[in-house]
Amino acid sequence: MFNEAHLDTYKAQLRGTLIQPDDAAYDEARKVYNAMIDKRPRLIARCADVADVIASVNFARENQLLLAVRGGGHNGGGLGTCDDGLVIDLSRLRGVRVDAKAHTVRAEGGCTWGDVDHATHAFGMATPAGIISTTGVGGLTLGGGIGHLSRRFGLTIDNLLGVDMVLADGSFVTANAKENADLFWAVRGGGGNFGVVTSFEYRLHPLSTVVAGPTLWPMERSAEVFKWYRDFIGKAPTELNGFFAFLTVPPGPPFPEELHLKKMCGVVWCYSGDPAQAEEALAPVRAMNPALYGVGPMPYPMLQSAFDALYPPGHQWYWRADFVNELPDEAIGLHVEYGAQLPTMQSSMHLYPIDGAVQRVGRKDTPFSYRDARWASVIVGVDPDPANRDRITDWCKNYWDALHPYSAGGAYINFMMDEGEDRVKATYREHYDRLAAIKRQYDPGNLFRVNQNIRPVATA
Template structure:
């Protein structure tokens, strides 16, 4: 039981607003991206500055409250919220500062990747992010950060230079290669286990205009396309990224009306090399099989990174499963073909994100993201705007994953996991788990930060 005096005292320390059950905006404030997640926190603190974060961490610790941290609220498993506890909502921390001379950007913890793209594109630069611009910077980065630039520039964590972190004891520390280096190591893939990151500093790359877009083939050609893709992408120049997808053609312009709603297989491309070389790079793509659509064209990088935003707005039902993959065997391809033909809704999908190229340059022990030998990060996602579809999208996703998991590398990208238990988390960090647990003991010995893919301190 919390005393009214304690609550009033806590509220008086905040610049931001504390939202509680019964407030007019409570339901809006507790809502997260995945509508399958329906939690009822006791407090939601819409932080305006770092001091609000410190006060919230101290209050949660002192009152023994379950604590969740929310940035972009995209987490598939709903790990940015909780029942009966306190949610630190960072969405008000939106500051961004680009240092064009140093080629870095400082990003506060409430920013989305669309915010970052907007700021850095003005300087002709970008940093590795995901594939949907409404995704929060913090959650994606702390789990690794896979996206359109992975083969060219590495993962988000490979480009994280520094972080400001509020620890479980309420102190604010800097983590970089020289200051708190163990914490800096742990943040680069260890998730939100070690504190609240209130700002990040990323390395920037000269990425501005890209040649990008989808190539779609008929669904019945998917076995041949997958066999071609598994060989093509690993030999392609690192300037070319392309993730394979089972999907349905969105029923909107600029897609041809004849294709609207049609289930297809395809690859979503991003080429960052010299524009004059693009025709030659894409020549084998255009010439493979009989594409239904080759929609590759020059565009600003932020346009590509926001291309899926309208297709996947907040408020839909989501169920995720994921794995890392070393090789695409013919047997695995046969299972992909079987389940790709059974997509339960138009927004359900399977993606194979390549994580070779620059992402392979780090050793497995350089960051907690240990699958540096994997070729792809696979994610299977059931999606629907209709709550009545929740059982069928969940069943399709689980059955698909069960069929493919025997062909996987064992663990998964933690950003694309549901609440799947301790064994799955350990499998995803492999030999890095003991070091992560040791650092957890040092910085959060009582496991205050446990609403996540939790690394236990004991």
Template sequence: METALDDLKSALRGNLVLPEDSNYDHTRKIYNGMIDKKPAVIAMCVDVADVIAALQYGRENNMLIAVRGGGHNGGGLGTCDDGLVIDLSGIKYVRVNTEDNTVRVGGGNLWGEVDHATHPFSLAVPAGIISTTGVGGLTLGGGVGHLSRKYGLTIDNLLEADMVLADGSFVTVNQTHHPDLFWAIRGGGGNFGIVTSFKFQGHPVSTVIGGPTLWPIERAEEVIAWYDQFINQAPEELNGFLATMVIPGPPFPESLHMKKFCGIVWCYAGDDQEAFDRLFQPVKAMNPVFEHVGPMPYPSVQTLFDGLFPSGMQWYWRADFFDSLGPEVGAAHLEFGSSIPTPLSQMHLYPISGAASRVAHDATPWAYRDAKYAGVIVGVDPDPANAGKITDWCKAYWSALHPYSMGGAYSNFMMEEGQERVMASYKDNYARLVQIKSKYDPENIFRVNQNIHPVLSSKT
């Protein structure tokens, strides 16, 4: 194996990082500090040829293989113990085509880098809510964020992808080339290959009107019931995700620090200030105790939370889809929002109405187009000593809400929770995913993910 490792070193333009190297501990870290895995080899790839060489090495040496883009995955599915990590962070470029407003992005880019490149052209690609998120992981899982109601999920704006398959071959997939594989990667995660390049449809977005409104947590049931009615009837230009949260400190006023709130973070992607003012009157009529909503460049709304959530925090996630926010749901949010264990722990509900809901449930693997919300509970803290506290709160919060959910969860919001949860999250689309997985990765080489088990594979 040592000879093979030497051969890999000579084949790569990027670097190999091994346990004995001085930069190993830094390089193996991922966004979630609760995940502490120690791979045997980390291949820092800078181009497609590096990816092919690393994959070949992993296959020939029967190694467990994980693929890491931004390393942001909640469950830590971009790394593994004792195996090979194929790191794509060196494959970075963003190319904007102003003739058709398409955007070509490398497999290792972060969303903030995409926003930086597209904003001068008054364009944006629908993504999440934190700019340090990797393009690859968010896209392959679905992509819910500030622009979902106006322009759909990230996968709804994916036009093409370049991939290295399990057998080491390279393909470009779109609606006419390998359409089955193109279908599968739009929500099926990293099960089907290593995506080295994405081509997205950009949309005209420059200045948005955004920011938070806050109400005391004691008003959570009232605010949630109102929000459930308001957001689903609002024009699609308006997005707002709901949260139970603690205000940990600046830039919020000191009078709010360490208090618990029910909040909504708004993003209006229209271009009419007067229309927004009229639209926002019902929000003001709810008398928030804090409002900081105004015009800002779209990249700014994407970075609102970056400072609060640097890499290395302890994270524990649980999630579900919801089709309504009835009284029982509101009561659970009041109960657990009132007992948030650490200042950064939160619950979010992201609306899936508007453009995201008009896509057929079987047009992509993302099966819950009929859901109204993707909900996620995250226990977050910088101190490993609090890992148990945030995990217990998160699990209890989820258990109280789950009976009122639709039964499945958005895969990007899941830890490693077992095969039944994976199957529930794809519903009737799971069987088709199994067929495509069996065709392109019959040996389950790509299994460090929310795994789709191929037929007859012994590797799980």
């Protein structure tokens, strides 16, 4: 453990704030999005700039402190915090700069997707991200980046042009297709294993208005709708994205009062092509006679923030996930069985399509090894009440256990809890050894291990 002289020297190096357990701000500062995670770091460095990040990495390494890195804090497994160690909190690094001529945006490591969308929308552009605007850009990007625009524009990592990083030895590097290309390959899906990313540069696409929103059907039609969706989405134009869900209808607008708190199945659509052609693309959806057709034109940031109020920080979360190649009728039957047992109003199952543009990127081009999968599924148990922790967890685990035999094997790492090394290896498959070799080069001591960890061992 460090001595007070070391700590005083470190504090003097910081432009930001160093928060300790006796400080009034500590309990608020140690919170993460998932209230099921309740950890007590020894130090929280709320970094003001890259120099603070460098000082913090050096202090953790030199004093053999467990180190966690937090951007948006959304990680379900709570991998942005730790007990008794140092948390590098990037939340003050929120700068966003759009280069309208080059169609790029640079976002600092503490940004949320709401920050990025706000800046890019003013120029009529966007880059693919997730589905909740309070999500941090760092965690989502480093794990892959699945969202509303995946079928048309690919994953977030497919639009990542470069990163600035602080490495385990405290050095600052840029990684892109020309500089440190091996490191750039690794961060496009390899998680936070390789350093602290202080800024990301993304490619932008012309996009302002989308035609989007939910369609809902009664639960008793869920098997029929699920089978229709399975057959429809892969043949739909890539401008049309839609993820299937089991849900309890929230008791408020825009949902009609007669549907409030009903368990239903649905699809949340996003048509990102020419709005004049949206009706034609969505005609098969209308033909399925949904109980609610809530699709209409809206600014893209409006869609990205549509779920923010439903999923505020501070709720209990437990989730399990899988990639899926095929959905036989037997698997759909199990989905319907467990989907009808949603334990709380905010619990859900989402099935995200990852075909189209996602599959046009080579399997070896990034660590994201499931380019051949058609969907990424996630089962989420959510509730504000800690008393329901076991209820949501048990439902989620039982649901996942029943469907896992029908999976492709691994899972989207951003949807994983702390599930062990074998699960991480199953997710990276043949890329794991290459990632481990790059890890050995850039972080031989495994300083960055509060993540879906890749151990720094050399390839055979």
